[in-house]
Structure formats: C-alpha cells, structure tokens
Amino acid sequence: MIPTTEIAQQAVNGLVMGGVYALMALGLTLIFGILDQVNFAHGELYMIGAYATFYFSDFLGGSYFFALIFAMVAVAFLGIFYEWLLFRPLRGMGHLPAIISSLGASIFLWNLGLQIFGSTPQQMRTGLSEITLSFGGISLTVQRLLVLCVALALIFLLYLMIMKTRMGKAMRATAQDPEVAALLGIDINRIAEMTFIIGGALAGAAGALIGPIFLIYPAMGLMACLKAFVVVILGGLGNVVGAVAAGFALGVIESLGAGFISSAYKDFFAFLVLILVLWARPEGILGKTAKKAG
Amino acid sequence: MNPTESILNVEGLTKYYGGLTALEDFDLYVKKGEILSLIGPNGAGKTTTFNLITGLESPTRGKVAFKGEDIIELRPHQIVKKGIVRTFQLTRVFRKMTLRENVAVAQHIAIRPGIWSALLSPSERRREQKGVEKAEEMLRFVNLFSKRGDLAANLSLGEQKRLELAIGLSLDPELLLLDEPVAGMNPKETQEIIDLISSIQKKGITVFLIEHDMRMVMGISERIIVLNYGKKIAEGSPEEVSRNPAVVEAYLGARDRQ
Amino acid sequence: MKLWTKFLVGLLIVGGLACLPWMIKNPYYLHIIIMSGIFVLLASSMNLITGCTGRLNLGHAAFYGIGAYASTLLVMRLGFPVWLAMFLAGLITIFFGILIGVPCLKLKGAYLAITTLAFGEITRLAMMNLVGLTNGPLGIRGIPNPPPIIFGGSLAISFESKTSYYYLLLALCLVCLLIIRRLLSSQIGRTFVAIREDEVRAETVGIDTTHIKMMNFALGAFFAGLAGAFYAHYVRFISPDTFTLNETFTILTMVVIGGLGTFYGPIIGGILFTFLPELLRAIADYRMMIYGLMMSVAIIFMPEGIIGVLQSWIPRRTEQGGRSG
Numbered sequence A: 001m002i003p004t005t006e007i008a009q010q011a012v013n014g015l016v017m018g019g020v021y022a023l024m025a026l027g028l029t030l031i032f033g034i035l036d037q038v039n040f041a042h043g044e045l046y047m048i049g050a051y052a053t054f055y056f057s058d059f060l061g062g063s064y065f066f067a068l069i070f071a072m073v074a075v076a077f078l079g080i081f082y083e084w085l086l087f088r089p090l091r092g093m094g095h096l097p098a099i100i101s102s103l104g105a106s107i108f109l110w111n112l113g114l115q116i117f118g119s120t121p122q123q124m125r126t127g128l129s130e131i132t133l134s135f136g137g138i139s140l141t142v143q144r145l146l147v148l149c150v151a152l153a154l155i156f157l158l159y160l161m162i163m164k165t166r167m168g169k170a171m172r173a174t175a176q177d178p179e180v181a182a183l184l185g186i187d188i189n190r191i192a193e194m195t196f197i198i199g200g201a202l203a204g205a206a207g208a209l210i211g212p213i214f215l216i217y218p219a220m221g222l223m224a225c226l227k228a229f230v231v232v233i234l235g236g237l238g239n240v241v242g243a244v245a246a247g248f249a250l251g252v253i254e255s256l257g258a259g260f261i262s263s264a265y266k267d268f269f270a271f272l273v274l275i276l277v278l279w280a281r282p283e284g285i286l287g288k289t290a291k292k293a294g
Numbered sequence B: 001m002n003p004t005e006s007i008l009n010v011e012g013l014t015k016y017y018g019g020l021t022a023l024e025d026f027d028l029y030v031k032k033g034e035i036l037s038l039i040g041p042n043g044a045g046k047t048t049t050f051n052l053i054t055g056l057e058s059p060t061r062g063k064v065a066f067k068g069e070d071i072i073e074l075r076p077h078q079i080v081k082k083g084i085v086r087t088f089q090l091t092r093v094f095r096k097m098t099l100r101e102n103v104a105v106a107q108h109i110a111i112r113p114g115i116w117s118a119l120l121s122p123s124e125r126r127r128e129q130k131g132v133e134k135a136e137e138m139l140r141f142v143n144l145f146s147k148r149g150d151l152a153a154n155l156s157l158g159e160q161k162r163l164e165l166a167i168g169l170s171l172d173p174e175l176l177l178l179d180e181p182v183a184g185m186n187p188k189e190t191q192e193i194i195d196l197i198s199s200i201q202k203k204g205i206t207v208f209l210i211e212h213d214m215r216m217v218m219g220i221s222e223r224i225i226v227l228n229y230g231k232k233i234a235e236g237s238p239e240e241v242s243r244n245p246a247v248v249e250a251y252l253g254a255r256d257r258q
Numbered sequence C: 001m002k003l004w005t006k007f008l009v010g011l012l013i014v015g016g017l018a019c020l021p022w023m024i025k026n027p028y029y030l031h032i033i034i035m036s037g038i039f040v041l042l043a044s045s046m047n048l049i050t051g052c053t054g055r056l057n058l059g060h061a062a063f064y065g066i067g068a069y070a071s072t073l074l075v076m077r078l079g080f081p082v083w084l085a086m087f088l089a090g091l092i093t094i095f096f097g098i099l100i101g102v103p104c105l106k107l108k109g110a111y112l113a114i115t116t117l118a119f120g121e122i123t124r125l126a127m128m129n130l131v132g133l134t135n136g137p138l139g140i141r142g143i144p145n146p147p148p149i150i151f152g153g154s155l156a157i158s159f160e161s162k163t164s165y166y167y168l169l170l171a172l173c174l175v176c177l178l179i180i181r182r183l184l185s186s187q188i189g190r191t192f193v194a195i196r197e198d199e200v201r202a203e204t205v206g207i208d209t210t211h212i213k214m215m216n217f218a219l220g221a222f223f224a225g226l227a228g229a230f231y232a233h234y235v236r237f238i239s240p241d242t243f244t245l246n247e248t249f250t251i252l253t254m255v256v257i258g259g260l261g262t263f264y265g266p267i268i269g270g271i272l273f274t275f276l277p278e279l280l281r282a283i284a285d286y287r288m289m290i291y292g293l294m295m296s297v298a299i300i301f302m303p304e305g306i307i308g309v310l311q312s313w314i315p316r317r318t319e320q321g322g323r324s325g
Helices: A004-035 A042-059 A064-090 A095-117 A142-164 A166-176 A178-183 A188-210 A220-235 A240-260 A266-280 B046-053 B076-082 B099-106 B115-120 B122-141 B157-170 B187-202 B214-220 B238-243 B245-250 C003-023 C027-052 C060-076 C082-104 C109-129 C162-184 C187-197 C199-204 C209-235 C245-259 C264-279 C281-301 C305-313
Strands: A132-135 A138-141 B006-017 B020-031 B035-039 B061-066 B084-086 B175-179 B206-210 B223-228 B231-236
Touching: A004 A042, A004 A138, A004 A142, A004 A166, A004 A188, A004 A220, A004 A240, A042 A064, A042 A095, A042 A188, A042 A220, A064 A095, A064 A188, A064 C281, A095 A220, A095 C109, A095 C245, A095 C281, A132 A142, A138 A142, A142 A166, A142 A188, A142 A240, A166 A178, A166 A188, A178 A188, A188 A220, A220 A240, A220 A266, A220 C109, A240 A266, A266 C082, A266 C109, B006 B046, B006 B206, B020 B046, B020 B206, B020 B223, B020 B231, B035 B046, B035 B214, B046 B061, B046 B084, B046 B175, B046 B206, B076 B084, B076 C199, B084 B157, B099 B122, B099 B157, B099 C187, B122 B157, B157 B175, B157 B187, B187 B206, B187 B214, B214 B238, B223 B238, B223 B245, B231 B238, B231 B245, B238 B245, C003 C162, C027 C060, C027 C162, C027 C187, C027 C209, C027 C245, C027 C264, C060 C082, C060 C109, C060 C209, C060 C245, C082 C109, C082 C209, C109 C245, C162 C187, C162 C209, C187 C199, C187 C209, C199 C209, C245 C264, C245 C281, C245 C305, C264 C281, C264 C305
Parallel strands: B035 B206, B035 B223, B084 B175, B175 B206
Antiparallel strands: A132 A138, B006 B020, B006 B061, B223 B231
C-alpha cells in the first residue's frame, strides 16, 4: 500500500519550501552568472527580510502584504550596499577575495542581528497560518499557499524582466561576455546594482514569506544560505533555470526525506545531495562540461 | 607518412561541443625538426587542436600519437613529461611571482619534489639550486635575464611572450606548440620572436605554431596547414598554400603577402 | 638580511621566548600565551591550504577537533601512551584530510568552500551525536596530561604546571614552523602558489596538481590535528563546542589579517587574535562582529594583511620581497 496521500502531502510541503529555495538561489545565481562573484552574505538578506516584515506587521501593525513589499524594498537597498561596499572594490580579482569579504559581512551582520534582536527566536503571526485549506486529503495553510503563489509570481516576473526588458538583455549580455558588453556601452556598475537589487528583493521576499511559517532568529540566514548554495551548485552556477528547478527539487527531496526517513536530520539531506552530486559531476548537474585538467 | 620521420601523428581528430563542431576528422603529422604552422580564420579550431593534443580537453573521436605512443588518455602534466610543451595565446604567466620563480616552477619535473626530500635531503637543495640556474639560463636565452627578479605582472606584452617561451623551453621539450606567439606585437618584437624560434629549431626542437601574422608564417614555416570551420582545407609549402584558391577564399580576400 | 644575522635574530627570539615563563608569573597570562601558540599552529596550517594554495577550507576546525578527539580516545579508551597518541592523532587527522580532500579535488572557489563547510559541520554533528564514542555534547573530562619526561637520575619535567606545557608548545611550534618554512620556500611551496595563481597553467608546466593538492590538504590537516592533540592534553577537557564554524571563522580572520599566503602572517594573526579578545573583554559580545568587519575591510584594503603592509614599508628587494616573506 503506497501511502500516496502522504507522499503527495509531503511533496506539496516540499514545493512550498522549494519556492523559497528557488527565490534565494535565483539571487545567488544571478550574482554569479552576471558578475562572476560569490555572495556568502546572501542569507543575511533573507534574515533581514524576515525581521523587517516582522517589525512592520507585528510592531507597526501594518498589513502583511505591505510588510512583504516593505521588506523587499528594504532588502533591495541593502543589496545595493553590498554591491558598493563588498563587491565593487573587488571586481575582477577572482573568486577568493569576494568570498572572504562577503563571509566577513555575513559574520558581521548575523552577529549584529544577535545584538539587536536578541537570540530568542520570534514568531510572526499573520492569521493566514491559522486558516487551512484541503483538497483531496492534502491540507495546506493559506500562508503556505501564499508562499508558493508569490514565489511563482516573482519567478515569472523575473523571467519577463530578463527576457523582455532592455535591462534584462543587458544583463544577459554581461553574463555572456563582460568585455564585449562593455564595448557595447553597457555600464557594468549599473548592471551590478540592478543585479543586487533583484537578488536582494528576492531574498527579502523569501525571508518575509517564510517568517510566519517558521520561527525567525538572527542566525537563520546561515542555513538558508548554505541550502541556497546547494541549490545553485546543483543547478549550475549562473544557470537561472537550473536554480529554479533545483530549488523545487531540493524542497521536495528534503520534505520527503524528513517525512519518511528522519525529520531530525532534515538539514542533512541538502548536504548529502550536494556531496553526492559534486562527487559525480564537479560542475553541478546542469553546469558546463569540465575540462580534463580541472 | 614514414613513422620514423614524424614526431606527432594525429588521425581523425574530432571535437563536438553540444551542437557545435569545433574540429572534424582532422589528420596531421609533424616532421621531426621542422617548423610547421597551422593557420585559418578565427574560430577555425586551431586552439582546440592544441588543447586536444596537450590533454586540456578530451576529443570526441580521434587518435594522437607522439613518437609512436598514444597520448590521448594522458593528463596535461604527463604529456609535458613526454616532451610536448605548449604556450598560450593569452599569456598565462604566474603574475605574482618573479620571472626567475616563474621558470623555476617549471623545473618541478626535473626536481621531483616530495615532502621528505624537501625537508631532509641536501641533494634536494642542490637540485633546486640547479633549477634556479637553469631558469636563469633560459631567461638569458630569451633576453630577459636583466629582469629576472622583477614580478611577471610588470612585463610588456612582448616580454611576457618571451617569458612564456623561456618557461616552455625550460621543460626540455622535443615538440614545442606555440599558440600565436606574436599576437599583438610590433614589428621589432615580432622579429625578436622569429629569431628566437629559429634558434630553437637549431637546438633540434620541433616547432608547431598557430599564427595569424601571415608575413611571419610565410617567412618562417617549412610547411603550412590551413583549417577552416574545423576542417583541413590545404597543406603544403608556403608557396603552394598561398596560391591555393580555397585558402584565399577562406580568408575573404586574404591579406597581402609582403 | 645576511644568513648569520637572520640566525642571530632567530636565536634571540627563541631565547627570549624560552625565558618568558620566568618573567611572567601569572598563570592566566601564561595560559593566553599558550593558547596563542595553539592558534599560531592552527592559522599556519589553514594558511597552507587557503593562503598558499588558494583553496578556501571552511571546515578547518574539524581537523582541530579530530586531532583532539583522536588523541583523547586513543589514550582513554585504548590505553595508548600520551606521546604516541598525540603523534598518531596527527596521522589520523591526515587520514581524514585525505578523505575530505579527494572529493574536493575537482572543486574550486565557492564549491570548495561550501563542501568543506559541509564536512566541517558533519564532523561537528558526529562529535555531538556519536555519544557512545565521544560522549556527545557533554564532552570528555579528565584527559590525562603527558607523563613526566625523565632525564635519568632525579631530573624530570613533569606536566603539573603550565610552564612545562609552555615549553612543550614552544618546541612543537618551533619544529612545525620550521618544517612549514622549509616547505614554503622550497619547490613545493612554489607549486602551491602556482596552483593558486593558475591551476591550468600549473598542470601544463608539468605539475601533478592532484598529487600536490592532496599533499597540501594532508599537511594542513596534520598540523591542525597536532594542535588539537596538544589542546586536549593541555586543557584536559574537550567538547564539540570548541570545534565550531565560529572557530574556523576566527582562524580565517587570523590568516586574512595576518597575511594570506605568507609565512609570518598567520603567526602574527594567531598571536594578535588570541590577545585581542583579552584586551577587549569589555566588548566581548561584539567580538565576532568585529572579526567579520575586520575580515571584510582587510581583504579590500589590505589584501596581503599586516605582513603586506609591513613589506610595503621596506624598500623592495628584488627576489626576497616576494610572497614567501
């Protein structure tokens, strides 16, 4: 007797988480694909998005939707600061310096968060978590449904933006060949700012969406960042489609694993999948073919 | 081709990248001691050929034999040990090291370091010293001796290319693959490289080079092979090749021979 | 500097260090100095992997912890003599270094950083959860100190007081640093840098990058493992809380601020960042924040660390002014 309903339930839960992972991974993979830099402080954007939403809705009593938008805007701003302070000075210097500078920023930010917000986890209440819908044996809180819908909507908007707008074309050109893009008059600094705005907004949204479902705490960015990296690596650094696909895939794998194997080791699945995949294909599932000397 | 005369034999070398055909059924041989040039429009597959021969990429199909021995499966550092050395189109020198250190690192094979020997054996030190001496000798050969203590990042383009030559030569190659050795150089620098290549040939080293500078190619090569869209379209002496209509057409009104 | 001048200066420094315990009577200060020695070893070992070869290893605390637990368990569960156990702990850490190193061979940059971080966390979680082996979060107490070294007759060095530990650590550091120094200035050191600067180029110059990368990991693991073994028998209590990601970040800060890829950088970094928290006790809560900030600022404004800044003040000598200063 295959417990199809349970599998479906876990799978749906997994898709919800997958949406969040996809949003996180998209920002990271855009930053890598377009600017060839690695942002280790991405998780902190997520964390601040969550706290921003929390303070806006719980303290200031604003509606959750406005809080979400507020968080996205706030974190987008933070993203620009990332670009100005951490990445622009190191542009073109290879991967290691940017990794270290963003790592330092990450350590700074989450410890700052510890000081400001305290280490006690908080619970965001939005009322939407209270309402549950069910179809065919699968139940879903409205909040979770919202997460999935908003995630899909944002992904779709991003797709439109990258494919249809001039800025999107400029970003794709820069990702393909930065030197040629510069020769065509594309200003790399504007592109960089845009990339970080988008990455920030997406990560902020992810944090805002996840906040009501799980507790929020200053170090939440670390694990989220790790998982986002796993997703990005699985999908191939710089591969936007890969990030989305791998994000949902990881969400489902994790959920099924936690539901049927062990929920205590839920976070392990991401690492396990990462190590297995990297063993077989060091460039990620959808990455480019490695050269022999690699 | 008489096997004793050819030092490198390539048969049916093919490389596909997804939908792109970089190289198709490429046959070539390199005669021992000659200077052979590989030319063709941009994107014709020349650098891919070098990458496949030196183990940086794996071919989709084909065989490469060096001195009769199949080398297709070998990793790049093993191919270097066999005697094939290559320089790069965009010079890849170790920018933060000095010139002397750049060449000395290439002595790695000769010195054969290991942790224990590095720590304990005095002969290791002597071998290192020899490595440094050889590095200086190579720098002298390419006229960079006076700059041996400078950082590689501070060199001009011509000097970087000469440093690449020094590094390559210090590995005691039998076959030297030069990828666009005079790209971007002025006539004076180009002549210096041409003279160096002649000296290299006099040492008994076989030279196989890729170039766009037609004057140089016509002047220095004994034989020329022409590639276009991954396929060989001509092969022969400089006179033969320059008169070949397919070659002329490939270059769309080829450059003047001076 | 002429060779005999160097030798003289070295002798003075070692001599000064040897006299230290007579001048510093306060055991707490001596403890700090001993801890700084341990961190010098940790920073130097991380520098081998991350600084010289350019491969960011965010799981380095795992090597530290494996060395500590290995030595402890060898002594307390299997009855090995302490000196042997400490040495074997280094070898066991090498084994794990190779285990982790193999899948990491093909990885670079961010991929490598994440994977090593994952390994580091997995190791810590193993320490926490394999309670039968490691006693879990409670840690292991009462680790024996090394037995007295007897020189015949009534002359013996016992490890009851900190002073003996200090001399042991001094000897350990001197030996390890000499080895590292010798390695860095030899052909092997140059191949490390070659791999960092341009791995493809290194391969085409005849360097077996796989072999060298494994050797590099093994070396980094070995020295970190020794540091861990010493730590275990010095503090005589270990728990998974000591070998966390924060620890790795602290060590990384030491290396970055001291000078990535240099010999003296990690030494300065290790000493500085062990003393700094003591001097800044008042703002202990902000310690990690400050480290993070310093790391970012350093990599942007002084990428070659303190050593780099010092070197830029010295008129550039031709060869010696290179990276291995």
